[in-house]
Amino acid sequence: MPEPKKEKTHVTVKVQRQHAVDVFIRVRLDLPLRELKLAYCNRLGLDCDAVRFTYNGSRIHDHETVSDLKMEDGDVVDAWYDVLSG
Amino acid sequence: MFVGVKDDLFNNIRYAEQQPLSDLDQVLVKFCFDADEPIGYCFSCFFDLHGNPSEHANRDDICCLKPQEWIKDTIINLVVIQLTNQQRADHADQCHTAWYLPTYVARKRLACTSEKQSKAEIKNIADKWFRPDRYTGKLLSCKEIYMPFNDNESHWLCLKVDMVHNVVYLYDPKPDPYRAEERITVAQLLVKALHELLQRKHAIDYQASVEEFELMELKVAPRQKDHDTYFPLHRSRYCCLSCGACTSMMGSSYDMQFGDIDRQRLVLNLVRDLHNSAYSSVQNAFAEYTARYVAPEYAKSHLLNEKSDVYSFGVSVFLNYWKGSSGLWSPG
Numbered sequence: 511m512p513e514p515k516k517e518k519t520h521v522t523v524k525v526q527r528q529h530a531v532d533v534f535i536r537v538r539l540d541l542p543l544r545e546l547k548l549a550y551c552n553r554l555g556l557d558c559d560a561v562r563f564t565y566n567g568s569r570i571h572d573h574e575t576v577s578d579l580k581m582e583d584g585d586v587v588d589a590w591y592d593v594l595s596g
Numbered sequence: 597m598f599v600g601v602k603d604d605l606f607n608n609i610r611y612a613e614q615q616p617l618s619d620l621d622q623v624l625v626k627f628c629f630d631a632d633e634p635i636g637y638c639f640s641c642f643f644d645l646h647g648n649p650s651e652h653a654n655r656d657d658i659c660c661l662k663p664q665e666w667i668k669d670t671i672i673n674l675v676v677i678q679l680t681n682q683q684r685a686d687h688a689d690q691c692h693t694a695w696y697l698p699t700y701v702a703r704k705r706l707a708c709t710s711e712k713q714s715k716a717e718i719k720n721i722a723d724k725w726f727r728p729d730r731y732t733g734k735l736l737s738c739k740e741i742y743m744p745f746n747d748n749e750s751h752w753l754c755l756k757v758d759m760v761h762n763v764v765y766l767y768d769p770k771p772d773p774y775r776a777e778e779r780i781t782v783a784q785l786l787v788k789a790l791h792e793l794l795q796r797k798h799a800i801d802y803q804a805s806v807e808e809f810e811l812m813e814l815k816v817a818p819r820q821k822d823h824d825t826y827f828p829l830h831r832s833r834y835c836c837l838s839c840g841a842c843t844s845m846m847g848s849s850y851d852m853q854f855g856d857i858d859r860q861r862l863v864l865n866l867v868r869d870l871h872n873s874a875y876s877s878v879q880n881a882f883a884e885y886t887a888r889y890v891a892p893e894y895a896k897s898h899l900l901n902e903k904s905d906v907y908s909f910g911v912s913v914f915l916n917y918w919k920g921s922s923g924l925w926s927p928g
Contacts, residue, residue: 528707559656562670564700567724568650586720590700592657594666595752 521576525550525563527589537576544572550589562590617860625860627885628658628867648729649873651677651698658866661859667752669699672744674866680731681871690733695741701725702745705789706782718792726797735798745786747779755783757790757806764809771813783811 518539523546525533533553537546543563547570551558563570565579565587617625657670676696683692704721708714726732741757751772756765766783791807867878 528703567698567700567730568648569652571649571652588700588704590669590703593669593699593703593746593749594660595669595746595750 521581521583521585523576523581523583523585523587525587525589527561527591530554530589539577540575542573542575543570543579546570546587547572556591560592562592564588564590617857617864621860621864623886624867624882625863627882628655628863629662630885652874653866658863661863663859669703669746671862671866672752673698673700675862676731676744677871678866678869687733687737690728691737692733693737693739695732695738697725697731697741697743699744699746702743702786705786706745714789718789718796721789722793722796726793732797735794735801741790743786743790745782747775747782751775753779753783755786757787757809759804762804762809764806764811765814766811767814780811787811 520536520538522534522536525535525546533550535546535549537543547558547561547563550556550563551561565581565585570579570587616622651670651673653670653674657668660666660668661671676698679694679696680692683694683696687693701721704717705714708717724730728734732738739758739760741755741759743755743757745753745755747753751768751770753769754767756767758765764783764787766780768779772779787809788807791805794802794806866872868875872878
């Protein structure tokens with residue numbers, strides 16, 4: 511008897527940032543993406559408030575989840591550090 | 597050939613009325629800038645682009661509009677969304693005449709180091725930002741494209757592509773002889789990128805080649821004040837609203853020099869924008885904030901007399917002693 515197909519619970523997204531190595535992060539579907547941001551910033555030793563994340567050109571809000579944004583495996587999340595200029 | 601073309605970028609700018617802000621506005625600005633308030637989500641602007649929340653700023657971001665602070669790109673992107681929404685409201689059916697691009701577009705392109713990488717990136721940019729439900733519309737109705745970009749992480753500039761007269765203007769609010777050549781090179785790179793983007797996204801309608809437009813620097817344009825002529829990087833910190841981009845695009849109050857009061861107006865403008873979906877929560881927080889200064893009987897009965905003034909005065913004197921800072925707002 512074939513095993514029932516497992517329901518997908520995680521996706522792996524790629525986080526890209528200028529002048530930095532790409533980081534792959536596995537996220538649970540129903541986890542608020544704040545966790546993704548924290549995981550990324552912890553790994554690279556960044557200040558989480560100074561980094562912004564966009565998916566498909568819009569900012570990711572802390573409370574949104576992977577399933578809200580309909581992310582799929584291999585999707586790219588852009589990380590940006592703040593640029594201050596005169 | 598371009599005799600008839602005026603530097604019309606600033607023609608439609610309304611000059612600032614020199615009236616000071618009203619008392620309530622000043623308190624609201626003070627509230628926005630108050631670092632003693634908890635930073636973050638009790639104060640934020642969530643901007644919706646076509647109904648989707650697409651950018652937000654918290655108090656930390658807004659604080660960069662304080663006098664003589666450098667401008668963050670978040671602010672520019674908020675203004676970009678504000679203007680795009682305005683365009684959508686004025687021109688139905690994606691036929692808006694001006695396209696405003698967020699700073700991300702230029703940043704993505706400028707981060708590329710190789711030809712191959714830039715090809716992949718162009719596709720990416722086109723998919724993310726050049727969509728009718730994002731920042732662009734139908735190319736046939738497009739008359740101008742604005743593209744803010746950053747030079748050397750120290751200065752905001754703006755490109756304006758005039759699709760009617762086939763000219764590209766470079767607006768630099770603070771020309772710097774040491775970096776002039778470099779800025780032109782960057783501008784050319786971006787024009788080329790725009791050409792590729794349009795080719796990719798609007799292959800059928802795209803007739804005139806942006807790449808072949810003449811690149812001109814805007815000679816008659818507002819400049820930043822010159823506070824310090826010693827060190828270019830430091831100097832460029834002063835004044836300026838951001839990004840010639842922002843100012844020129846705002847079309848709102850603009851003095852020849854973008855002063856502190858204009859920054860305050862910009863804050864009010866952003867906070868009170870129709871598409872700021874967090875406005876009601878800001879209002880609540882603001883009501884709480886001002887409630888500390890009013891006499892309790894006013895809060896109850898909405899009746900004012902001279903005694904309530906004495907109460908408010910007492911609160912500010914108390915704050916002065918307690919926190920060492922004046923509770924009263926003094927501009928600048």
